[in-house]
Amino acid sequence: DTEVTQTPKHLVMGMTNKKSLKCEQHMGHRAMYWYKQKAKKPPELMFVYSYEKLSINESVPSRFSPECPNSSLLNLHLHALQPEDSALYLCASSQELAANTGELFFGEGSRLTVL
Amino acid sequence: EDKVVQSPLSLVVHEGDTVTLNCSYEVTNFRSLLWYKQEKKAPTFLFMLTSSGIEKKSGRLSSILDKKELSSILNITATQTGDSAIYLCAVGTINSGGSNYKLTFGKGTLLTVNP
Numbered sequence: 033d034t035e036v037t038q039t040p041k042h043l044v045m046g047m048t049n050k051k052s053l054k055c056e057q058h059m060g061h062r063a064m065y066w067y068k069q070k071a072k073k074p075p076e077l078m079f080v081y082s083y084e085k086l087s088i089n090e091s092v093p094s095r096f097s098p099e100c101p102n103s104s105l106l107n108l109h110l111h112a113l114q115p116e117d118s119a120l121y122l123c124a125s126s127q128e129l130a131a132n133t134g135e136l137f138f139g140e141g142s143r144l145t146v147l
Numbered sequence: 148e149d150k151v152v153q154s155p156l157s158l159v160v161h162e163g164d165t166v167t168l169n170c171s172y173e174v175t176n177f178r179s180l181l182w183y184k185q186e187k188k189a190p191t192f193l194f195m196l197t198s199s200g201i202e203k204k205s206g207r208l209s210s211i212l213d214k215k216e217l218s219s220i221l222n223i224t225a226t227q228t229g230d231s232a233i234y235l236c237a238v239g240t241i242n243s244g245g246s247n248y249k250l251t252f253g254k255g256t257l258l259t260v261n262p
Contacts, residue, residue, distance in 0.1 A: 036189075063248070065249075073254065074235060074252035074253060074254050074255055075190070075235075075252050076252075077249055077250070077251070080247065080249060082247075087247050088247050088249060120188075122189060122190075126248070134179075134195070135181055135192045135195050136181075136192075136250055137192070138183075138189035138190050138191075139189055140188040140189045141188050141189055
């Protein structure tokens with residue numbers, strides 16, 4: 033069982049809706065990540081948080097808004113999405129960023145469908 | 148731009164066969180190379196390689212890194228139908244300031260093992 037928990041597992045939303053994806057880990061990791069994965073494509077990095085501060089934003093549109101309320105939680109707020117944003121959104125964590133040669137632990141993902 | 152290339156993109160074998168999956172990379176500030184297995188949902192960790200020439204083994208799976216050739220292979224011996232999955236190679240890099248670590252994924256190899 034994964035130690036990174038994502039909710040909801042499935043989400044269907046309209047283009048005018050506002051929703052949030054949530055991610056939680058209790059491994060004491062200090063870096064957390066959002067990846068987007070389209071069908072038959074590899075995961076693509078969206079955001080990285082280190083010690084609750086945004087460390088990397090891979091030029092993601094502002095309709096995606098990340099938030100890290102504390103070291104265990106990572107949210108992704110969604111607003112005015114487009115149908116092409118439909119994808120599997122994966123959350124991951126790792127021990128630390130700097131001097132990090134470690135693996136990322138992935139959650140099971142939230143499958144988002146935008147109508 | 149960091150690049151990770153996997154080959155073949157897909158492979159169909161019979162149970163009992165041995166397969167070799169390839170991963171090559173061109174990145175800045177290499178730190179690690181990781182292999183993940185992805186079935187229906189989240190990628191699950193297989194190996195992390197940081198040193199050249201040292202084979203990592205887990206059951207029927209093994210992997211080795213060649214830093215001179217900027218590549219890695221993943222071997223699976225005596226394949227089983229349960230090995231059917233997408234195998235993702237990811238390269239971990241760190242920025243010049245040493246503060247940001249991220250994984251860049253290859254497109255994956257879709258392995259199908261037929262009974």
